[in-house]
Amino acid sequence: MATAEAQVTPLSGLYEVLSAFGLLAALEPDVPAKPFHVEIVAPTVGSLRGASGLPIAADRSLSEVDQTDIAIVPLMMFAEADWKTGRYPDIVDWLQRMYRGGATLCSTCTGVLLLAETGLLAGRQTTIHWAFAPTFQRNFPDIGLRLEEVLITAGDPERFVMTGGVFSWHDLALHLITRFVGPSAAQSMARLMLLDWHSQGQAPYVGFLPVLDHGDALILDLQKWLETHFSIANPIEEMSHRCGHSTRSLERRFRKATGLSPLDYVQNIRIEAAKRRLERSNKPLDEITSEVGYENPAFFRRVFKRHVCMTPGAYRRKFLIPRVPVSR
Incomplete structure (x- = not known):
């Protein structure tokens, strides 16, 4: 899923890793050559520019996708780390429809803000980069936030997968490979692409952001x-x-x-x-x-x-x- 605020690196990284099984299968024959069919979708088909100005090419528009097994909302960057709800009602509606159709909904870092807008995470727990915790908590007080975790799954059977931190897309890619292909394939892909499992979570990276706007x-x-x-x-x-x-x-x-x-x-x-x-x-x-x-x-x-x-x-x-x- 691409938006005008998406960062290209997590988006392209996920795309390329999940599409790299042809090379991996050539090196390790026990690995399937194409377990995922990966596409970039956006509100409209064609080229758009991400948050940094780099171009993103969307394969299909939202209206062309009626069903998917996995939908991923990548990291987004926005002014002053302050999220305003209602920016992408068409994407929120699409995510709700994909979920009703059986899809697993995933996010990396700030992508969880769009997942939260669906209402599907109410009463659950999630994670996000620590710098965006204040805006998340202001907008979604009914969702628990665990900043120390780098990856959280929720739902039954774990149909939400959310990661926190800019390069937590590594963890999401490896989680999806483990889940849908197998742990040995995930380990092989990690070696091939030099991907990191952030097994210690986000705690070592979390900075202290004191509340200063309390009015006292x-x-x-x-x-x-x-x-x-x-x-x-x-x-x-x-x-x-x-x-x-x-x-x-x-x-x-x-x-x-x-x-x-x-x-x-x-x-x-x-x-x-x-x-x-x-x-x-x-x-x-x-x-x-x-x-x-x-x-x-x-x-x-x-x-x-x-x-x-x-x-x-x-x-x-x-x-x-x-x-x-x-x-x-």
Whole structure:
């Protein structure tokens, strides 16, 4: 499925991987040569330009497709990460019809916004790139959001498959191959195309996006203060002193404004600061622990792993900015 806001890379990537079985079958004869018949459909047939301006060629229009086994809505980009419902009523109607006809509906990243508009995900859970979580939650409060997951299936029997993150289309492609062709074929395709299974989910990639538009000036002032004072020994007591509220009163007001307790908020800021230091320096972990406000390295490691789903050492190995090779 293509729209004028679609990103070309996930769309073309899925198309090419699911169409690459001819090459794979030549290398591994046990793999079927064409288990999928892949087409790009759009509201109208012909060429359109995606979000980046690159062209997308649609094979058929929506009105020409009355039935399909799988329908995929790819990642879309839109202004200020703010989704406005009602942009594509014809696509929403088409997705509903395909679902009634037995199709499995899939999405990568922000494509789930169109799936959500069908009403078919109400009361279910899904995932999306963390940067688009606020607009998703504003538009679809009746759908649970699990940002730590990279792929979620829902329905009976799992007729919704949704992934979060720009390159989570790798996970969707491999999931569909596993499901409709077999796990060995998926593993073979992953080797052939250098595809990644993001088995640790999105948690290592998720950034902290604090709520700032809550309208509580006192809490906003404390949030700004925390940006540069998060590492002091007792930030919550200091905030209570600064605003003249008891700790309990502050917690109620802070949670109402931001959705987090002051302690959880401080921990999120500290973990983000630690992630930047792990990515950009070779400082010892004990030094980073102290810089972001923790006295006990073992406690810091537990808090870090709870938030990021990997240890600080594993995070550094994965995300440390590599040195540029110097030619000699």
